[in-house]
Amino acid sequence: MSSDSQTLRQFLLAEQRQGRVEQDMVLLIEDIATSCRTIAHQIRNGAFLNILGATETSNVQGETQKQLDVIANDIFIKHCPNCARVAALVSEEIDDVIWLKDAPKAGDYLVYFDPLDGSSNLNVNLSVGSIFSIVELAEDITELSNEAVLFSGAKQVCAGYSLYGPSTSLILTTGHGVNGFTHKIGTGEFNLTFPDMRLPEETEEFAINASRFKKWDASITRYVEECLEGKDGPRGKTFNMRWTASMVAEVHRILMRGGIFLYPKDTGNADMGGKLRLLYEANPMGFIVEQAGGKASTGIERILDVEPTSHHQRVSVILGSASEVDLIDSYYKENA
């Protein structure tokens, strides 16, 4: 990467000149990037600020909130409303939709976010991330209810994540491919470091929480067992496994070198519909993965086609290299 790589603003203004994003979307993405930079700063100084621990509270998911979950949430809520077209915020950490306007209009934005994903990694200094998704309203909203933000992932106009790893990455799609930026120490800018990211079609690497193997359905069990059989098995090649307990880190690794990420609904989470949330985890990651040439499925249908029934709804997630997603989908079809 050259030292004079484009900044995020230069990239977004070039996209705007090509008619790919509107001015207001540029402003909103920059405010989200500012949120991510600010969160990164809090994380990297967390040990000195004594904020790496848990709070006494739980969120709507029933999960004990980490102090940084709350801090990251507050940072998103502070910055996103700067854009006048943001009508509502949907946060993993907040029970109800946060309405910012009394009468949202067609063209306004809904912003969905998981402010700090994988926060159980914080106090052991492993990767965490922020995930965001933006839908543009096609029609006015007449009733400010939690149901008014239920749109399928296919309606997204922008999605991205920030990965707080050895470096701070910002990965972004506005429906015209996927581009990766890295936070540059010194200037504080996000600079374009991974233009036009493409997800390898084939892979020898899968990611799943293997401690749940007794809870898996027949399709997932068959897929993982065949991977583990390696060269002598039906796959005819050796597979590797990774699990980092951070969806953002898994998806980033898959974008960079291929792979498949599995968090299926199983007998341990079926009553909740699965583990991962549709609107602010599966949909944005599905949009990004598809834009990079991969696929994202529930095993039964394309994730972006799922019609949500509630704003904290959970869903099975199978995403990554297209050939692997297709194979698992075929097993679900056989077992239907």
Ligand code: P6P
């Ligand atoms: P498990 C983090 O809590 C998360 O929502 C995802 O980021 C991650 O992939 C998954 O849950 C980890 O789940 O079962 O390993 O704790």
